[in-house]
Amino acid sequence: MDLTKEELLRYSRQITIPGFGLQGQLKLKNAGVFIAGAGGLGSISSYYLAAAGVGRLRIVDRDTVDYSNLNRQIIHWTGDIGSYKTDSAIRKLREFNPDCAIEAVREEINEDTCESLVADCSIIVDAMDNMPARRILNAVSVKKSIPYIYGGVHQLDGMVSTFLPGKTPCLECIFPDTGFAPSATPPSILGPVPGVVASIQSIEAIKILLDFETPLAGRLLCFCGTDMTFREFKIKRDPECPVCGKSKTED
Numbered sequence: 001m002d003l004t005k006e007e008l009l010r011y012s013r014q015i016t017i018p019g020f021g022l023q024g025q026l027k028l029k030n031a032g033v034f035i036a037g038a039g040g041l042g043s044i045s046s047y048y049l050a051a052a053g054v055g056r057l058r059i060v061d062r063d064t065v066d067y068s069n070l071n072r073q074i075i076h077w078t079g080d081i082g083s084y085k086t087d088s089a090i091r092k093l094r095e096f097n098p099d100c101a102i103e104a105v106r107e108e109i110n111e112d113t114c115e116s117l118v119a120d121c122s123i124i125v126d127a128m129d130n131m132p133a134r135r136i137l138n139a140v141s142v143k144k145s146i147p148y149i150y151g152g153v154h155q156l157d158g159m160v161s162t163f164l165p166g167k168t169p170c171l172e173c174i175f176p177d178t179g180f181a182p183s184a185t186p187p188s189i190l191g192p193v194p195g196v197v198a199s200i201q202s203i204e205a206i207k208i209l210l211d212f213e214t215p216l217a218g219r220l221l222c223f224c225g226t227d228m229t230f231r232e233f234k235i236k237r238d239p240e241c242p243v244c245g246k247s248k249t250e251d
């Protein structure tokens with residue numbers, strides 16, 4: 001598959017990055033990315049990955065747009081209130097980049113659906129707002145050996161890491177399930193914070209798809225908007241991890 005004249009122009013400013021090139025652009029064109037959620041994080045990662053020329057994006061969300069989403073979920077506009085987020089997202093993204101095939105699926109990500117929803121995608125971008133759903137994504141990432149790019153936000157803070165099955169810790173290694181039930185109150189979030197986190201996730205996704213530069217693997221990057229600092233923590237695989245640990249991977 002070649003690039004059209006329009007594609008060469010559209011992506012010219014990234015094709016010219018050393019190490020990216022036409023081959024990199026073709027890899028993006030042939031790739032399928034799974035975006036779990038069309039909220040604050042998914043709004044940004046879907047825009048940037050469509051803009052970058054990823055050939056196929058599968059976005060899964062079952063919610064509708066309401067006013068409390070609009071401070072950060074910038075793919076949804078005031079006129080979309082009451083619409084399904086998948087319908088709202090697909091309208092914007094198809095107009096934004098018609099070269100990108102958008103599959104918007106209105107379904108819940110749970111233990112029964114996740115594996116088939118992720119099938120035939122080569123990367124999982126986490127745009128969820130809760131840990132139980134993330135644990136399900138993580139388990140499928142490990143089982144199917146699909147890289148998983150984690151992102152989370154709270155108030156003015158965020159976290160990102162890239163989990164590469166078999167090479168790095170998984171989500172469960174660093175956030176083991178303690179049975180703690182999160183508060184039912186929706187968390188407070190300053191609008192641009194998911195923008196920062198999902199932009200980093202998008203960079204990671206592109207790098208992984210191209211096998212280009214150094215991924216955020218084995219490291220947890222924490223962004224603190226209150227004092228505007230980035231801190232990085234080395235993270236290690238837990239040999240007893242119930243998802244990726246020795247006993248599990250030997251099965």
Ligand SMILES: [Zn+2]
Nearest residue numbers: 170173241244
């Ligand atoms: Zn693990």
